[in-house]
Amino acid sequence: MSQQEWDTAKGPLEVPPGCHHVCLIYDSEDQRRKTVSEYLATGLNQGELVRYFADTTSPQDLRAWLREAGVEISAAEADGVFGIVKAESAYCPRGRFVPRDVIATMVSRYAMAQKAGYRGSRACGEMSWVLRDIPGADHFLEYEVRINMIIETFPYIGMCQYDARLFDGATLFKVLQVHPYMIARGQIVRNPLFIKPEEFLATLEMSREGHD
Amino acid sequence: MTEEERPPDHLKQAGPTADARILGQILAAQNVVFALPDSRRIAEFYAQLLTTIPGISASRVCLGGQSVPAGEMASGVCAACETRHHLAREDGTPLPTAPGFKCDLADQPGMRGIAIDSNQHHFGFFVFKIDQATLLDLYQPFLSNLSSYVALMLENRWQKDQLQKAKNELERKVEERTHELTAANEELSAYRGRLEELVRERTAELEAKTAELERMNKLFVGRELRMMELKERIRQLEKDMNP
Numbered sequence: 001m002s003q004q005e006w007d008t009a010k011g012p013l014e015v016p017p018g019c020h021h022v023c024l025i026y027d028s029e030d031q032r033r034k035t036v037s038e039y040l041a042t043g044l045n046q047g048e049l050v051r052y053f054a055d056t057t058s059p060q061d062l063r064a065w066l067r068e069a070g071v072e073i074s075a076a077e078a079d080g081v082f083g084i085v086k087a088e089s090a091y092c093p094r095g096r097f098v099p100r101d102v103i104a105t106m107v108s109r110y111a112m113a114q115k116a117g118y119r120g121s122r123a124c125g126e127m128s129w130v131l132r133d134i135p136g137a138d139h140f141l142e143y144e145v146r147i148n149m150i151i152e153t154f155p156y157i158g159m160c161q162y163d164a165r166l167f168d169g170a171t172l173f174k175v176l177q178v179h180p181y182m183i184a185r186g187q188i189v190r191n192p193l194f195i196k197p198e199e200f201l202a203t204l205e206m207s208r209e210g211h212d
Numbered sequence: 213m214t215e216e217e218r219p220p221d222h223l224k225q226a227g228p229t230a231d232a233r234i235l236g237q238i239l240a241a242q243n244v245v246f247a248l249p250d251s252r253r254i255a256e257f258y259a260q261l262l263t264t265i266p267g268i269s270a271s272r273v274c275l276g277g278q279s280v281p282a283g284e285m286a287s288g289v290c291a292a293c294e295t296r297h298h299l300a301r302e303d304g305t306p307l308p309t310a311p312g313f314k315c316d317l318a319d320q321p322g323m324r325g326i327a328i329d330s331n332q333h334h335f336g337f338f339v340f341k342i343d344q345a346t347l348l349d350l351y352q353p354f355l356s357n358l359s360s361y362v363a364l365m366l367e368n369r370w371q372k373d374q375l376q377k378a379k380n381e382l383e384r385k386v387e388e389r390t391h392e393l394t395a396a397n398e399e400l401s402a403y404r405g406r407l408e409e410l411v412r413e414r415t416a417e418l419e420a421k422t423a424e425l426e427r428m429n430k431l432f433v434g435r436e437l438r439m440m441e442l443k444e445r446i447r448q449l450e451k452d453m454n455p
């Protein structure tokens with residue numbers, strides 16, 4: 001779909017061409033529920049391989065959301081088209097968060113989806129686990145930046161959820177600086193706060209050096 | 213340069229112009245404020261945003277009794293800030309808008325401030341340390357718009373909170389009154405039960421007395437009939453003896 005086609009025919013959570021990395025900053029469960037279920041439903045309806053990395057949401061609740069959004073989830077789960085994985089297991093498979101490893105897994109999942117004939121590969125992750133005392137969790141911004149650096153080659157679609165009731169305002173600002181798209185009032189929009197990955201990494205490096 | 217080669221007046225550059233990307237960032241920041249749940253997070257978010265604006269080297273956002281810095285900025289004067297103390301003491305209840313009120317920190321040399329005021333309340337200040345005034349001048353009107361937008365959102369949120377509090381208070385009163393009415397009803401019901409009990413007792417007593425009276429009546433009537441029979445018998449005997 002071209003930008004022009006998308007502009008004239010888009011749904012509220014239709015991912016625009018070239019948009020692969022979106023963030024959702026929310027402060028109410030109702031708001032999140034609506035956005036997440038629409039986002040996942042869009043992926044499933046378009047024949048994509050969809051994964052959900054859950055931290056606080058139970059699989060039962062997530063299935064109920066999708067059923068309400070009109071998605072027949074049992075068949076999709078049984079066929080492996082849709083899967084719910086615990087966020088900590090997905091992001092920290094060996095009890096430690098290593099951005100490069102997680103990105104490598106994303107890339108291989110994308111390649112596998114391509115090989116299996118899916119139209120794409122989409123994921124949605126709850127990021128509240130980074131606030132726990134997990135080794136490497138403080139590198140989550142580096143991970144978010146590096147996704148933007150590989151996405152041209154592996155147009156993997158991902159939505160990262162940040163609960164504004166848990167993260168401080170300064171971190172939320174940085175989260176916006178590393179996502180080229182954001183959900184604003186229920187719609188995917190281009191994020192003008194996004195800065196080039198190299199620029200952000202340099203700032204991150206400088207702030208780390210300042211702390212050392 | 214010939215007359216034809218000369219650019220038209222509206223294309224002549226008089227100096228630096230505002231960067232569309234920065235203006236986009238200021239606009240985008242308006243959309244994020246809705247997802248930030250409290251004054252602390254709003255202050256932290258906007259303090260970071262302000263430091264990305266050309267011409268600003270550090271910032272401080274005062275909101276709801278809290279003052280959040282981003283970057284290097286002395287803030288000794290903030291310790292004596294009456295607004296901040298008032299807001300902290302009053303648990304975030306905003307002050308009425310007072311046009312004469314100034315931020316002492318923003319009044320320092322090399323600093324500027326923008327009040328976060330709605331038409332009813334004063335919520336706080338954006339304060340920034342300037343490193344290039346001419347650059348900041350390009351963005352200040354947009355930052356001023358942003359502060360108005362934040363103030364409007366905070367005013368709406370505050371009014372909504374007040375409405376919610378009034379609703380909660382009303383619901384509490386209704387619940388309290390319902391509780392009182394239920395208690396009064398229960399008391400009334402107990403009285404009625406007692407009254408019915410009394411009526412039953414009285415009826416039973418009356419029925420017993422009536423039964424006793426009937427028994428006595430039957431006894432008296434029986435005795436009367438027996439007397440009449442005896443009288444008749446005496447009269448018959450007298451008649452037989454004196455024919």
